[in-house]
Amino acid sequence: MTSVARRGKNGRAARGDAEQHVFDAVERLLSRGESFSGLGVQRIVEEAGIARSSFYANFEDKPEMLLRMSVAATVDLFGYAESWWESDRELSQDALTEMLTSVIAEYRRHEYAQRAMSEVATYDESVASYWRGRIEKFVKVVGRRLERDRDQELVAEDVDIPYTAHWIVWGTERSIGQHVAAGRRDDDRLAVSLARSIWWTMYGGSGYT
Numbered sequence: 001m002t003s004v005a006r007r008g009k010n011g012r013a014a015r016g017d018a019e020q021h022v023f024d025a026v027e028r029l030l031s032r033g034e035s036f037s038g039l040g041v042q043r044i045v046e047e048a049g050i051a052r053s054s055f056y057a058n059f060e061d062k063p064e065m066l067l068r069m070s071v072a073a074t075v076d077l078f079g080y081a082e083s084w085w086e087s088d089r090e091l092s093q094d095a096l097t098e099m100l101t102s103v104i105a106e107y108r109r110h111e112y113a114q115r116a117m118s119e120v121a122t123y124d125e126s127v128a129s130y131w132r133g134r135i136e137k138f139v140k141v142v143g144r145r146l147e148r149d150r151d152q153e154l155v156a157e158d159v160d161i162p163y164t165a166h167w168i169v170w171g172t173e174r175s176i177g178q179h180v181a182a183g184r185r186d187d188d189r190l191a192v193s194l195a196r197s198i199w200w201t202m203y204g205g206s207g208y209t
Helices: 017-031 041-048 052-058 062-086 093-109 111-121 125-151 161-181 187-203
Strands: none
Touching (some): 017 041, 017 052, 041 052, 062 093, 062 125, 093 161, 093 187, 111 125, 125 187, 161 187
């Protein structure tokens, strides 16, 4: 399989016109209720308004196209959250709520790419491996923050940092995904609930207030 990403100067996946037309077309088709596995290349290129040859000039196959589409989406989805966890900002419940509200909004913006990733990951190991790897990269970011805060005696000594970071990231990702897929719109309630759970998991046993 060819490389899944080309980076532009701003860190986003660099995309030509044909690539972006394909990504937009797939988003539109999925938003109408079609499944990614049911979309043929001909259907995609007709919606995108490009030649079939242009598709294969840019992508090896559909899974590779989805990976590149997902890389573009996850730059937005994870970029802000990771920079936030890596910053020196205090992780108050209000600050966590603000960050999670932004993450949920980004998930909604890339909802159909995320749904397609989840669908294809059940049968394509390259897609599943990419998504697991991207999530685990975020887990390491959260783990480093936990270690830093424990060094400052903000996190209790008995907190299992690897498993706590794993729960925070995977639990949050699954909660947001299920929330959006279920058609719920009360994003503020989810953000507040997740923020409270994360904060108490990190700091509840340390006496930090």
